[in-house]
Amino acid sequence: MVITAATVFGQNLRLEPLNPEKKALWKREMDCLLSVCDYIVEFTPKSHNLRNGAAVEIMESRQRSDIYINLPALRKLDAMLIEILDSFQDREFWYAEQGSMSANSTRMGSFRRVVQRNDEKWWVPVPCVPSSGLTEKARKHLRHKRECANQIHKAAMSINNSVLSEMEIPDSYMASLPKSGRASIGDPIYRYMYTTEKFSPEYLLDCLNIASEHEALELADRVEASMYTWRRKACRIHSKSSWSMVKDLMSDVDRSDKNHILAERAESLLFSLKQRYPELSQTSLDTCKIQYNRDVGQAILESYSRVLEGLAFNIVAWIEDVFFVDSTTRNQD
Incomplete structure (x- = not known):
């Protein structure tokens, strides 16, 4: 497709x-x-x-x-x-090809300033x-x-996120998770998530001063990994247990457990991050799900x-x- x-x-x-x-x-x-x-x-x-x-x-x-x-x-x-x-x-x-001006593009004035603006996308035609x-x-x-x-972009993104959330998490991803969620996200973020009484993911993102989409994607990968690490610990399951076992036991977790609280805060941080950067590329987990998915309907x-x-x-x-x-x-x- x-x-x-x-x-x-x-x-x-x-x-x-x-x-x-x-x-x-x-x-x-x-x-x-x-x-x-x-x-x-x-x-x-x-x-x-x-x-x-x-x-x-x-x-x-x-x-x-x-x-x-x-x-x-x-x-x-x-x-x-x-x-x-x-x-x-x-x-x-109308459009002029990048780096050149067609007959139509020169009939009513030059737009070379716009051509220079799109140097990083030299293959994209320039509107005139x-x-x-x-x-x-x-x-x-x-x-x-x-x-x-x-609106179409938001609807398609919502469906895509919904389908990805229903895909099984490969055992290889669960096995690759760090033993410590704190090590995954780093001490500064961990301290704020753990010590603050009223957690605000928006405030935390403001403090991080993310400068590029690459930094945002890297943070999303680390937050997502820490979230599943804490969920696994909250269920008191060993590091190589499958996601299906973790998911089945989540309903029995003590809601006041430290790991459960941290996992929920990591989930809210990840959600806010994706809301703030809607054009964000797929995370490592999403890519892993797509790679190992065997459900034809979900793949379509x-x-x-x-x-x-x-x-x-x-x-x-x-x-x-x-x-x-x-x-x-x-x-x-």
């Missing part, structure tokens, strides 16, 4: 409709890939009346609940993203607008589509939601680029 998405959207780095051939390819490939989900079923009891009037209970097969709920939602989000791209058939802006800037109608349309893409939902999440994020970024160029052009005047 990811390969198909790369083929269809990989070179579509601008706000414009997909060409008919790529759109047909995407629909055909997705129909084929998702058809597998029709055969991933579960059995549910159903009352059935016999000819003599007696009521009996039979087992009826239906699509597994996670697929039944999430797949139609992802299909809808997919259609909405294609619709957003289609809405840019007639537009007031008329010398007077975009009309209010065009800006309103862009704002509306940006909001739509933002995870990859489909991840592809849609990425496309929605890109659309928002492309719209922001157009707004930046428009703002720069109007300020020059």
Whole structure:
């Protein structure tokens, strides 16, 4: 699925409709890939009346609940993203390839300042607008589509997180956890989490002064590892016990136990970190889950939601680029 998405959207780095051939390819490939989900079923009891009037209970097969709920939602989000791209058939802006100016791009002024702004993304086409800037109608349309893409991004991310949370944690990850959660997150963070009476993950993140996405991802990995280390200790299970055993015993844990409290605070810190950095890459645990996952249904939902999440994020970024160029052009005047 990811390969198909790369083929269809990989070179579509601008706000414009997909060409008919790529759109047909995407629909055909997705129909084929998702058809597998029709055969991933579960059995549910159903009352059935016999000819003599007696009521009996039979087992009826239906699509597994996670697929039944999430797949139609992802299909809808997919259609909405294609619709957003289609809405840019007639537009007031156009694109110049990076490092060069096409005939269209030079007819109403040069935008080399914008080209320099995107040196780190030399492969991305540069948006250009008329010398007077975009009309209010065009800006309103862009704002509306940006909001739509933002909401789609949040919905796809929510589904992806939900699917990942349901995947089994590989034994190899549990075996690789540090023996001490304190060693994983470091003394300064540990002291605040352990000694403060009213724990505030937002305050802690403010104090850490995270400077880059790389630092945020590294912190997320360490916090997640410490969280499962403390959960395992709270259940009084040895370090090589499987996640399924830990999960089964979590309901019996003493809620006042130090390790349980630290695990809950680590979980809230991880949640706040992901909220503050929504574009954060997948953590080591997420990658490990995807690598060792054997559930075909979960694999389809995870990859489909991840592809849609990425496309929605890109659309928002492309719209922001157009707004930046428009703002720069109007300020020059």
